[in-house]
Amino acid sequence: MFGYYLDLALRSLKRNKVLTALMVVAVALGIGASMTALTVLHVLSGDPVPGRSGHLYYPQIDPRDMDGYQPGGEPPDQVSWIDGMNLLNAHRADQQALMTGGAVPIQPTRANLDPFFAQARYTTADFFPMFGVPFEYGSAWNADADERHAHIAVISRTLNDKLFGGRDSVGQTIRANDADLRIVGVVDDWRPDPHFYDLYQGTYAENEDVFVPLSTSTDLKLPHIGSTDCWGQTPPGSDGLKQAPCTWLQFWVELDSPAKAAAYKTFLTHYSQEQKTLGRFLRPPGVRLRNVMQWLDFNKVVPGDVRLQTWLAFGFLLVCLVNTVGLMLAKFLRRGGEIGVRRALGASRRAVFEQLLIEAGMVGLAGGIGGLLLALLGLWLVRRQPADYAKLAHLDPVMLLVTFALAIGATLLAGLLPAWRACRIAPALQLKGN
């Protein structure tokens, strides 16, 4: 029966080519636009560290003075050197890393390369196992290297390609800011999007090319890049940002169970109280402990424009569907005579209904294929945009399925009303009219 209905649908669609084309084009345009927008939204609101994001937390405490204090206000979104070091050395979490961003001047030994700045991350040993960073060559450094202020570095695959032609460079040195750093590892392709652990580098920023122990980076005075938020007065003669009342570091912890997370939050409150007793903190404890997705959500990382585009695209799809309902209704009712004859010859309402829905589904399928092509074109256009998230806009298998589900589902929905109206045609009336 299905085959027969398909045949009937094809014949009917061929009979009025312009109307069919209008319907297919409208569905394709609507699907193309909404799938482009939805894919961009899907890519941008993705989980940067799947499987780990639920266990990774971003502790926040409030070390500021009373200026600008409001009860219940948000604590700063970074930590100071003193607090960062205190929390790091407390070892209260399963794993923890203190870090900040920077740019390392690289002086290549090869004569044909000019000196350049490489995006860098100054961090502590747990960064690599905690975030699940894959290695192409070598490995991460350990806590001992942090203690020794070792002159070592982990570099990205991109930088390894540029400096060493992609060969195993473990044991080689790079010259950075007039110091030699020994390479201990080369990171394999790894790009968490959004760049969750430090959003100040750009929400969808490329990954860093050089990783250096935090202790070493302050010894070598490697330039810091990122947000520095200060209050009060810097004690005179202080060593850079270390003693300054400024937050400029990110501190991440791994807590494997909700119980541990709750315990850690209590620890943060106790720490704040203790610091207040010591006179370092002035405000009542202001503590937050968000996991990766909560942190991204709190920072509203998905650009407002992308959300707006998604709404716009779905509004457009709605218009296209209303249009299709109208056209399909016109088409089905015009065949009142034919339907009347079929009904008179014994076809049940249900059979007519099914057949008309199959016809609607075929429009949906054709519209889905057209929409997919348009979505691919749309995503290609998005990728040509200069925004830093543009390069990520690719259709994945999930979204491919969603495209067809959306196209056929939407058209079937659009076909319901016309098919229902058409199958209720009284056979006698139509026959009489003819």
Added chain:
Amino acid sequence: MDILPILSTLRRHKITALLIVLEIALTCAIVCNAVFLITQRLHRMDMPSGVAMHELVQVQVATIGAQPDSRARTQEDLAALQRIPGVESVTLTNQLPFTNSSWNSSIELSPTQTQPTLNATLYRGEHLLQTLGARLVAGRHFSADEYMYYEDVQRDPTAVPRSSLIVIITQGLAQRLWPGESALGKTIYLGDRVPLRVVGVVAGLIRPSLSNGDNTAQWSMVLPLRMSLGTGGNYVLRTKPAERQRVIKAAIAALKKLDPKRVITQQRTLDDARAQFFQSDRAMTGLLLGVIIALLLVTGLGIVGLASFWVAQRRRTIGVRRALGATRADILRYFQTENFLLATIGIVLGMVLAYGINLLLMQHYELPRLPWMYFPAGAIALWLIGQLAVLGPALRAAHVPPVVATRTV
């Protein structure tokens, strides 16, 4: 034209008529808001900067390793850049408009205040305002002996003499802090209660980043602080618009000649920086325009399709009317009036919907209220599209010969 027969016909095609009305309403609502969004974006991209946009170029350098004598080397750099033919003025600054990275500080109006009044941007650089071409509207510029080295101030903020505790602010900031009063001679308290006396007011100087909201775009101030290579290498040069590319090349060559080891991290005209700054607004404008065109096209074609269907369905009725004496013009006008009626209902519904969408956008995207002008403009646009779309099918209807009435289908 009698409307009653049209209404009674439409009553027989309730669902189809309703669908046309719905489509027109949705299109009207979305298009009105999309056009409004476009004008907002265009307005944003047109934001005044307060500086000589077409005459400025930025060349940023970074040095590697320890840098002794940074002040002497800065003076050498500046002298070399000033010698380039066509360069009218040059200075080293901490930041420039449209470059997205900025130095900001909270401001208070009294030393005992616990909540800051607002947050504003801090520009630094010797003769920065003159180089940028910002227009002084009250007071004076800083004099040469008032400038201090930023690194000295940073090292010991208490050593700043009273004569250097001065600031030049923008008109926008002055009006926000002291509405309707002259800002000259007034004092603001910076960050940790450093008192600064206002000695000058400039017409405008946009902040490098608008992350605090577009309404704070002009909240900038300039301090009499001289920069040196020890605290960053952001050079800004002023020249004739046509000379900009040549000046950039010459500046890089001059800087490289003085120190081959340094890295050029940025080289562009301020116009390019501005274009890059507003790139997402430009992309959004294009996208909205595309959606508007597609929507109107789909709606127009939908009306063509449905009208054609109605004409075909009513061929016999039309024939009968023609046979009973209706002229071609009567038939044409019948379909045009029908479309006008449907469009009008759609437009009225659309306006209500447009207003609703606008309210939602106001909540989530800090948009202003939709100006009333959009309603008549949107109505006229949709009436026109409706009439244009129905014209073809209506003409076909008008050409139905009266003889059709005598035939059975």
